[in-house]
């Protein structure tokens with residue numbers, strides 16, 4: 001991939017936040033972004049890193065009407081040694097390709113996209129926070145840009161990556177959060193797009209989150225779409241329970257987002273010799289374990 005790089009003049013750069021404890025999540029974006037175009041005949045082309053700016057879209061762009069929009073989320077961290085680290089970035093682009101295949105969108109070359117990301121992060125290296133708990137959030141996104149109204153896969157797309165400094169995802173930081181188990185709404189059904197980071201999944205989750213927030217809860221715990229019985233995910237994270245020294249997480253299989261963090265937790269726990277199970281777990285099993293005192297921990301995993 002040949003990337004044209006158009007750096008902004010130093011006098012055009014934004015003022016960076018000074019207080020890293022007040023970053024919040026997803027509110028601040030850096031000076032530059034990466035983007036490239038796709039057309040059926042040309043494949044991916046016109047890769048560029050340039051000043052962060054508005055996109056120009058036809059109002060009939062397919063992504064605005066039929067939801068061909070997928071994204072990813074990962075982070076760059078500044079290590080104690082001052083070096084910058086990405087956490088398993090190739091896994092994010094592989095997962096994006098799975099989302100793309102499901103929504104009939106073009107796939108990316110994983111290696112060259114990781115390289116494009118590295119170039120962007122290096123150009124924006126001063127935006128990577130220095131304090132513990134803060135990092136540079138990375139949002140790769142692919143949208144269908146072809147202008148037509150009709151339910152079929154578009155022939156034109158853009159892929160872009162924006163980045164920005166963030167603190168903890170939850171406003172409570174890293175302290176415990178109150179979780180609402182919804183029996184009314186479901187996030188995904190077998191055969192659907194639950195395993196994709198597709199925009200529509202998040203729009204569909206908003207009402208349950210809103211109702212949970214009105215009741216004083218931070219996030220929604222989703223149960224399966226058929227019996228409303230088995231635990232699936234919590235908010236936009238995977239979920240784990242430690243019961244009787246068994247680390248349990250629901251199995252992948254279509255309705256659950258295959259988290260990179262989930263996979264890392266499983267790998268580390270197995271390496272530590274813990275008893276690890278990817279198995280169905282009903283909300284009743286969790287409640288019973290809680291009553292009996294065998295529920296030792298419950299946590300969410302996500303970037």
Ligand SMILES: *Cc1c(COP(=O)(O)O)cnc(C)c1O
Pocket residue numbers: 073197233235236237238257258259260261262301302303
């Ligand atoms: C992104 C996401 C996760 C977590 O994935 P990570 O790769 O660990 O960040 C889990 N569930 C949903 C619904 C998600 O969107």
